[in-house]
Amino acid sequence: MKPEAAHQADDDAAARRRVVVDLGMRSYDILIGPGLVDAAGEEIARRLPGVRAAVVTDETVAGLHLDRLSIALRAAGIDHSTVVLPAGEPTKSFEHLTRVVDAVLAQRLERDDAVIALGGGVVGDLAGFASAIARRGMRFVQMPTTLLAQVDSSVGGKTGINSPRGKNLIGAFHQPALVLADTALLDTLSPREFAAGYAEIVKYGLIDRPEFFDWLERSREAIFAGGPERAEAIRQSCEAKAAVVAVDEREHAGRALLNLGHTFGHALEAAVGYDSRRLVHGEGVAIGMTLAYRFSTELGLCPAADAGRGEAHLRAAGLPTRIAEIPGGPLSTAQLMTGIAQDKKVKRGHLTFILTRGIGQAFVESDVAPAAVEAFLDRELAR
Amino acid sequence: MKPEAAHQADDDAAARRRVVVDLGMRSYDILIGPGLVDAAGEEIARRLPGVRAAVVTDETVAGLHLDRLSIALRAAGIDHSTVVLPAGEPTKSFEHLTRVVDAVLAQRLERDDAVIALGGGVVGDLAGFASAIARRGMRFVQMPTTLLAQVDSSVGGKTGINSPRGKNLIGAFHQPALVLADTALLDTLSPREFAAGYAEIVKYGLIDRPEFFDWLERSREAIFAGGPERAEAIRQSCEAKAAVVAVDEREHAGRALLNLGHTFGHALEAAVGYDSRRLVHGEGVAIGMTLAYRFSTELGLCPAADAGRGEAHLRAAGLPTRIAEIPGGPLSTAQLMTGIAQDKKVKRGHLTFILTRGIGQAFVESDVAPAAVEAFLDRELAR
Incomplete structure (x- = not known):
């Protein structure tokens, strides 16, 4: 034996x-x-x-x-x-x-x-x-x-x-x-750290894998508890990222989709001075993805129900989804716009965002008007 | 007009x-x-x-x-x-x-x-x-x-x-x-700096372009004087290097030939502490190529006449070809062997050298016995 x-x-x-x-x-x-x-x-x-x-x-x-x-x-x-x-x-x-x-x-x-x-x-x-x-x-x-x-x-x-x-x-x-x-x-890992990583798993569903998102809605509790669902969620995420990387090793248009929620997210991280007591990367991405979906809804691109479904799932996982949830004092639109302008995904002065037409239907929009983003953030900060 | x-x-x-x-x-x-x-x-x-x-x-x-x-x-x-x-x-x-x-x-x-x-x-x-x-x-x-x-x-x-x-x-x-x-x-450029660069031009002929080496023998004076031969020599050198790089961008076997004279050359540069008053890179390469040809002759690979012809051309260009020509006191075999062992072209402990069967017939030999190199350097230091 x-x-x-x-x-x-x-x-x-x-x-x-x-x-x-x-x-x-x-x-x-x-x-x-x-x-x-x-x-x-x-x-x-x-x-x-x-x-x-x-x-x-x-x-x-x-x-x-x-x-x-x-x-x-x-x-x-x-x-x-x-x-x-x-x-x-x-x-x-x-x-x-x-x-x-x-x-x-x-x-x-x-x-x-x-x-x-x-x-x-x-x-x-x-x-x-x-x-x-x-x-x-x-x-x-x-x-x-x-x-x-x-x-x-x-x-x-x-x-x-x-x-x-x-x-x-x-x-x-x-x-x-x-x-x-x-x-x-x-x-x-602490529960907060685990949830922050989970935000990136949800991201793959929200980008272009609606069935994966459906499965996450059903499997979230099992994934957090450990067991085969956890390894499966990681495998599917690696699979999703590997598929993108294989097509676009050096971050051109295809790979850009992986930045869903990241332009807003990076601006939030920068605005809190990368203070992890206030916000860790995955939390910034959770809020950023919610913002990307809500902004898409405002622009008439994405059904409000899909934006709501994405946000509800992130909240159920214990993640923040609103700017006002970040502790340590309010942030301003001006601060966030500075962060957005400095983001390395900026190309020749135009603002590039990952927007979406619904769950799993994200796309790259490289000509977003700064004024539209500003007006949107003004409203979101008050939410 | x-x-x-x-x-x-x-x-x-x-x-x-x-x-x-x-x-x-x-x-x-x-x-x-x-x-x-x-x-x-x-x-x-x-x-x-x-x-x-x-x-x-x-x-x-x-x-x-x-x-x-x-x-x-x-x-x-x-x-x-x-x-x-x-x-x-x-x-x-x-x-x-x-x-x-x-x-x-x-x-x-x-x-x-x-x-x-x-x-x-x-x-x-x-x-x-x-x-x-x-x-x-x-x-x-x-x-x-x-x-x-x-x-x-x-x-x-x-x-x-x-x-x-x-x-x-x-x-x-x-x-x-x-x-x-x-x-x-x-x-x-100073004449010394020009000559040092010329050593790398000669290298392309010595590696695998015997006709280019012939042409250099005929054109050396015109190249040093300036004029169309100079630009032509540079063009041919770039062409030679570009051909190698196109096949082997990241320095595997093909690109290794470009290191003709460089394992000895780097060891010489290291031995003088990279003191450019004593030796600049191109001079190290000139001596190194001469050593590679002479070592190849010793190993019975290269006709002595070809080694002599390479050395004579480098000397005519005002370049040193013997270790003893380096000013500032004698070097030792032990010093040079240390430099050779540290050279980044070393792979898993074996010594790799570019050897040759004659003018324009260089090849990679990745299993050179350290003792043979040592004995050869002992003799060369006395030359």
């Missing part, structure tokens, strides 16, 4: 899902399921034989999961170093980028070796960017530990750091060689 | 050569000839309508050519800022990279806007890297002002900075949208 642990590993492997991101020669797997931290050495060694690695993580995640990952890598014979960064958004800086790149070079890693990011979006973005520029591009393995990172930032190859002039203004497109999304790690 | 200046511009345009780097959607032109600084505004505006730009240059080049470029850009309606950096290799640092990226972001340039590099390899590598990472990739225009940059670093998309752990260890592959090589600018 197999010992208990081996049975658990077999069960985990059976519960695993796989999404292929189709980028020709640079195609890669996303594995989703419980137990992938313990299986990481094996999965990496099978795909990248002989690889050496630098594991990049933050202090919070290191305390929770780093020892298990190190044991798994050692068991598979993967020689590795670790770099533990401070947790939090300020880590996405030139200073910490330099530190990670230097650690990689100090270890004499070569182009075929890998940087492994174990953490949320901050760690993934920073470590991915370091792997993009060290030796002009090394291999990169994403091990996202938050729901947001599992369904969004770890898929698609966007990496980067912040500039004093704005978030994510410095970076590279650099595809991972493998993504390992261990769904068991999500049990350590 | 046209005024004198207009006649000059017509003559310049007639003398211009064009090389197309074929990279599908990202194909770009290299224009070569006198007067391209004055024609830059027009050539850029035609290809990138509505573009805004940040011109990056160094103090030396700014004094010589920046005013003329600014006038040309303004005449074509191209709104631009300028960033003037200290001249010299230490500028290829994180510190100056941050400065250039910040200037680009401060100007609110967008992805379709351009960074224009006016300078030699240092400026081109740094500005190109900044354009690769600002907003995850902007347009980039190379205006190389040295012979070395015109025939080598400005073509191919390699950009980057130095790390305290080695040269060019941090960077990106980022193709320019246009290269403007104004051959009239080369008149301001």
Whole structure:
């Protein structure tokens, strides 16, 4: 008879899902399921034989999961170093980028070796960017530990750091060689953090997958409780993002749809000075998507019932949907318009928004009049 | 009748050569000839309508050519800022990279806007890297002002900075949208700097273009004197490099041939601490190519006459070909072996060298025994 642990590993492997991101020669797997931290050495060694690695993580995640990952890598014979960064958004800086790149070079890693990011979006973005520029591009393995990172930032190859002039203004497109999304790690997230990641799952339904949105309405409680629905929701989200990325690796028109709710959302985040006590990214996206739907309704594009349905689902998931819900004092239209004008999706002065004709019917509108947005925000701020 | 200046511009345009780097959607032109600084505004505006730009240059080049470029850009309606950096290799640092990226972001340039590099390899590598990472990739225009940059670093998309752990260890592959090589600018170079650039021209003949090498033997004096042979030599060099880059954008086996003489050359540069008073890059390559040919002869691969012919041509061009010619005290085999082991072309511990079977018959050998290199260098140091 197999010992208990081996049975658990077999069960985990059976519960695993796989999404292929189709980028020709640079195609890669996303594995989703419980137990992938313990299986990481094996999965990496099978795909990248002989690889050496630098594991990049933050202090919070290191305390929770780093020892298990190190044991798994050692068991598979993967020689590795670790770099533990401070947790939090300020880590996405030139200073910490330099530190990670230097650690990689100090270890004499070569182009075929890998940087492994174990953490949320901050760690993934920073470590991915370091792997993009060290030796002009090394291999990169994403091990996202938050729901947001599992369904969004770890898929698609966007990496980067912040500039004093704005978030994510410095970076590279650099595809991972493998993504390992261990769904068991999500049990350590706070309810607020889990809900924030869920906003990005809802986004895929609201963009162009109405049946997925229907399924989310039915499955939300099961997803929050854990179990097979959770892994399935993550798989569908990765599938949705992978489909877009395969068509449009470098963010032209097709990929722009992924920004549903993000122009408003980024403006809100900027307006609160990226203070996560007031607003985290997923919450900004939840309010931003609601605004995008309501703005579309105002413009006569989207039935009011669809905007209401989207908002109701986000609220049921515990997410904010109105600007006035953001704690810490009121925001102004002028503040938000400044943020919108600075958003990097601005192209030659015109405002580009993702608008919609209903649930799952989003589209890119690249010629939105600033005055219309202003008038809309004036009304929304009073809601 | 046209005024004198207009006649000059017509003559310049007639003398211009064009090389197309074929990279599908990202194909770009290299224009070569006198007067391209004055024609830059027009050539850029035609290809990138509505573009805004940040011109990056160094103090030396700014004094010589920046005013003329600014006038040309303004005449074509191209709104631009300028960033003037200290001249010299230490500028290829994180510190100056941050400065250039910040200037680009401060100007609110967008992805379709351009960074224009006016300078030699240092400026081109740094500005190109900044354009690769600002907003995850902007347009980039190379205006190389040295012979070395015109025939080598400005073509191919390699950009980057130095790390305290080695040269060019941090960077990106980022193709320019246009290269403007104004051959009239080369008149301001010192004879030593011109010769150093010429070493890279000779390299293309020695790699796989025996007829080009024959032509160089006949045309060397005319190339050094200026005139149509100079532009033709640059064109052929760009053509040679473009052909390799089109097949192998990211430095796999095909592109490796461009490293002829570079593993030895880099080790020599490292051994003198990158002191340009002792050795500049092109001189390192001249000695390195001679070593690669002589090593190939020792291994029974290359006729001694071919090695001698390569060396004689480099010497006639005023270039060093022996390690002992490097001023400032003798170097040791141990020093050079350390440099060779650290060279980024090392793959999984094996030494990779570009060897040759004769003039224009270079090939990649990825399994060279370190002991053979050591014994060869012992003998060469005594030559």
